[in-house]
Amino acid sequence: MLDTGSDLIWTQCQPCLSCTNQSFPLYDPSQSATYSPLPCSSKLCQALPQSACHAQCLYLYDYLDNSFTVGTLASEAFTFGSANNVTVPNLGFGCGFQNQGNFNGIAGFGRGPLSLISQLGVGKFGYCFISYDDDDSKSSALMLGSAASLNGSSTNIQSTPFVTNTSQPTYYYLSLDGITVGTTRLPIPRSAFALQQNGTGGVFIDSGTSFTLLTTVAYELVRSAFLSQVKLPVANGTAEGFDLCFSLPSSPSAKVDVPKLIFHLEGADMDLPRDNYMLQDSTMGLMCLAMFDSGSEISIIGNFQQQNMHIVYDLDDQKLSFAPAQCDQL
Known part of the structure; x- marks a missing residue:
């Protein structure tokens, strides 16, 4: 989900203690050559509202509706685009192993340093949401x-x-x-x-x-x-x-x-x-x-x-x- 009301980018990860059901496999960091846990001294870890340090940066991130995600703050290469793909390395994100709520991941587009828009450094973004009653063949x-x-x-x-x-x-x-x-x-x-x-x-x-x-x-x-x-x-x-x-x-x-x-x-x-x-x-x-x-x-x-x-x-x-x-x- 694209969320302008929060900053953290996160997805559900293996091994998962508590995860929301999803139709596609959980992200497995052990299968990625570009995954890397972030140290507690990193700027992104220090930008978290709630974190703990156990050799790596752990986070708790909660939302206004009482949903939350707990996991490891890490970096990964992200690929964007539907036609001409662009890969951006070393983007910070949450690898969530304990999650509660209706979503299997969120892309934070808020104004803080953890958000996708802040990490990419772009000065403008936009969206256009389709109707609630549109079928799955259409996309925003x-x-x-x-x-x-x-x-x-x-x-x-x-x-x-x-x-x-x-x-x-x-x-x-x-x-x-x-x-x-x-x-x-x-x-x-x-x-x-x-x-x-x-x-x-x-x-x-x-x-x-x-x-x-x-x-x-x-x-x-x-x-x-x-x-x-x-x-x-x-x-x-x-x-x-x-x-x-x-x-x-x-x-x-x-x-x-x-x-x-x-x-x-x-x-x-x-x-x-x-x-x-x-x-x-x-x-x-x-x-x-x-x-x-x-x-x-x-x-x-x-x-x-x-x-x-x-x-x-x-x-x-x-x-x-x-x-x-x-x-x-x-």
Whole structure:
């Protein structure tokens, strides 16, 4: 998984004490001539938030959803590209022998020294996520360096600056000024999204978080706006894991009107298509708001809201650019 909300690159390794099931063989370091454990004195080992030294650098790396990986920090040669392969030697990564969570590996694209983007030293990267309901024959796109450019891909390119948070240097913070539902800009206080001087609060974009999370005051206003503007019966979506759901009309041809949703960022409006915030399950007869209360001072723009959007992280110019796109055709 590509994760802009973390730094470590890791994969599951043999011998494994506890690993998530995967459809392909575990990476076996004993079969690689280019694998090398990193010493505890290495800069990458010292950059780990939690580590231990037993002749080599051991790590514990955990995530906001309580998943984690434990293993050996090592270096390996990585090959990139689908047509013209490029091999980069000596990239630091985690060889995980005890892992808990839903993933068999993560490519950290955060702003810290351990991340893939930092180790490669490229000043720009981008991605374009296909729709959640697309089949396995389609794939999302990842672009590095000059290939990440949005030039010519759309006339709807918008950009917003990154916001620096020295207390949480990994995350890509943005300035979210407000939210519109339908034609109404909601009366969300600016403090709901403000990054505080002590590093708490704020809003960041994260490719590794599924659904957008908003602070309680912001979420309740968004939820209330959809409740009042969607003219469908409210349904219980607890079994599906959602907070706000509506019952769809029994006739498949019946028109369902859904209000627009716009995130007002500094200098840019992220005008989301309906499929990026309403999850429709025709078999269950439900349509659910794909957004939740974060239960904290932090708000996160998740990957469901980023479907079919070409997004570029420009680290040189310190800005995020985005434009609508048909991601399976990039």
